[in-house]
Amino acid sequence: MDLTTVIAAERRELADLLDGLPDEQWDAPTLCAGWRVREVAAHMSMGFRYSFPKVAAELVRAGGSLHRMTDRLARRDAAASPRQLAGFLRDNAHHPWTPPVGGLASALGHDVVHGLDITVALGHDRRVPEDRLRVLLDHVTARSARFFGADLAGIQLRATDLDWSFGTGTPLTGTGADLLLVAFGRKLPAGRLHGEPQDRFVAC
Incomplete structure (x- = not known):
């Protein structure tokens, strides 16, 4: 594969989905605590x-905290219009960016999981293609989960559809x-998971 x-296909599809959202959903909450869709x-x-260099400078401003840096940038850049935010993904479908570790698989995971942060929270019925899910599920480890x-x-995670x-x-x-969202530390809406441990992974 x-x-x-x-990755380019995932970004284009997410850009199309974002373009189709009604205005009020841009301010709806997502699975990322404290972040709206925008x-x-x-x-x-x-x-x-x-x-x-800009990332490094922002990281210094955030006192070395990656979380504080990404949160501040997301909140600041969320002021862009919905059309611009969707366009950033579409126009950079083939951008070679990857996270600091994990290479292309991690870049795909970044796009897929954040896409699910939006669609699952909104109750949107978009299904991530199975070949993309399998790449990411095959990269789940105890270390990555931690x-x-x-x-x-x-706990044994056991998929019902593959x-x-x-x-x-x-x-x-x-x-x-x-289950990919669970492995990425997300809390899900009630009714999506089953089994005795489910309460640990359900959003309040």
């Missing part, structure tokens, strides 16, 4: 719009996309 082509959309294109704040100790599982212990079932 050519991940650069897959903050998530702004964050998704941060790597395209800020050079490494990095994203997901406590999966004693042949995939991770871990050992009490089963937690859901779609592959929903």
Whole structure:
């Protein structure tokens, strides 16, 4: 699989989805705590719009905290119009940006997971293509889950719509996309997960 082509397709599809959102949904909450749709959309294109020296300078301003830096930039850049925010993704579909670790698979994960942060919260029925999900699910490890704040100790994630599982212990079932969100530390709306551990992963 050519991940650069897959990433470009994901960005274009998300840009089209964003272009189709009614105005009021741009201010709706997402699975990213404290961020509306517009903050998530702004964050998704941060790597395209800020050079490494600018990122370094912003990181210094944030006292070395990556979280504070990304939050401030997302809130500031969310002032762009919905058309601009969608355009940042579409116009940079083939941008070579990748996160500091993980290469192209992590870049795909960044786009897919933040796209799900928006669509799941909005109740949108977009389905991430299975080939993209499998790339990301195959990269889930105990270490990556801990990095994203997901406590999966004693739990087996078991997908209901494809042949995939991770871990050992009490089963937690859901779609592959929903379990990917769990592995990325997200809390989901009630009713999407099943199994004894589900309450640990449901948004209040």
